[in-house]
Amino acid sequence: MTSAGNASFKVAIVGAGASGIATAVYLQRAGMAFTVFERAADVGGTWRDNTYPGLSCDIPSHLYRYSFAPNPEWSREYSPAAEIHAYFRGVAEKLGIIDKVRLSSEVTRAEFVGEGLWRITTTQGDEGLFNAVIAATGVLHKPVLPDIGGRDSFCGVSFHSSRWNHDVVLAGKRVGIIGTGSTATQILPAIVDEVESVSLFQRTPQWIISVPNNEFSEEKKRAFRKEPQKMAELYDHLNNLFNRRFAASLVGENDEGLAEMARACRQNLEDNVHDVKLRRRLTPSYQAGCKRLIVSDKFYPAIQRPNARLVDTRIMRIEPPGIRTNDGLMHELDVIVYATGFDPFAFFRPAVIVGRNGVSLNERWKESCQAYRSVAAPGFPNLFFIGGPNSPIGNFSFLRTAEVQIGYVTELVKLLSEGAHREVEPTEEATEAFNAEVEQAIKHTVWVTGGCKSWYFDKQGKVVSWPWSYGRFEADLKQPRMEEFKAA
Secondary structure, three states: OOOOOOOOEEEEEOOHHHHHHHHHHHHHOOOOOOEEEEEOOOOHHHHHOOOOOOOEOOOOOOOOOOOOOOOOOOOOOOOOOHHHHHHHHHHHHHHOOOOOOOHOEEEEEEEEEEEEEEEEEEEOEEEEOEEEEEEOOOOOEOOOOOOOOHHHOOEEEEEEHHHHHOOOOOOOEEEEEEEHHHHHHHHHHHHHHOEEEEEEOOOOOOEEEEOOEEEHHHHHHHHHHOOOOHHHHHHHHHHHHHHHHHHHHHHHOOOHHHHHHHHHHHHHHHHHOHHHHHHHOOOOOOOOOHHHHHHHOHHHHHHOOEEEEEEEEOOEEEEEEEEEOOOOOEOOOOOEOOOOOOOOOOOOOOOOEEEEHHHHHHHOOOOOOOOEEOOEEOOOOOOOOOOOOEEEEEEEEOOHHHHHHHHHHHHHHHHHHOOOOOOOOOOOHHHHHHHHHHHHHHHHOOOHHHHOOOOOOOOOOEEEOOOOOOOHHHHHHHOOOHHHHHEE
């Protein structure tokens, strides 16, 4: 089915990860023609790329799913990665999205050519003209390697956690993990029983909240299958708990909730790390919530195993035998895992996006990535972002926030497809006003007041997240305010 009023209208969706699949579903339901361009040979985004041991989601299963595709078959309260990847692929297949995905077709260039049209070029060549482009490239997809001298000199095997080398047998090996975020705290417990030793190189300790990852009983699954309303009620409950109450505590609107979270983290540390010196080394100096909170009931027991070592002396360099720390010690290793995260400001890159008057988005975002309400930028008509600058990225369900953005963007694209406008883009004034408001509001969030540096900060020292409640996010993106757009 094509959109009533404009049968030739076409949309390009960049990326077939979680948000790209959802965008395709929304456009399909709106009756619009689209093509999804995906760089890899399969759909699934981050859940396709990340396959490291112990990987599971840190958002509850029944919240980390599409609103339109409840799943009674989740095996655990926090789903393992392979299950999540299978879920996304299954949704894409069931709803007929998979047939509209061009795999192994990475978008290298998107150029606005006027008259409301964009020319898309991929690694397969010129893909033609499209009336709108939706960049659904995700937030965490470009791996970051640490700036440590001698990385290439290591004689053993090394790789980033998101490019896990499954050919390497870890049994009996001396493994070093660089990093202490969610990834490292999942990998270490998963491998500690099979390796000879595992050394965790910690630059900054993390606050960890203990939540058991219980299995769903067959009885519970049967109840979900029989009464889908139970899943809907659970989804609403979890959405309120995570995306509203917890979100409010991070942005200065629920001080009691923030204090309660801090108490739970500290209690977890005191109850589960018995060695006083080790406990001190694992105690952060910043406020809980300042960095993305880690959910794990396995890390503290694992780091206290006889063959596990916490190394909190700074790394000097990497040498052929292993890692040398600033105290002169050489930590001899067979494998180094870089659990050092991603560049959250990569967005669509390395693709080149060229807007009106030949100005690229890279030029516009040279100093800082700024958008209008996280979804669009002046000078780039009919270009929209899912997960763009200032999206809520701190301990929320990305799927829920993505759907809010997708619903908003779909309304704008409908105006184009129905012929109400040929081009829409936010005004400079509205974009500047929004970002000025963000800059003031962000000062009152725990990311700024909590005393830490995190991946939420860009190179200019600005926190690029949503500084208000989740309720405001939903309200702001409920319906486009056309007075803040320039339409032709």
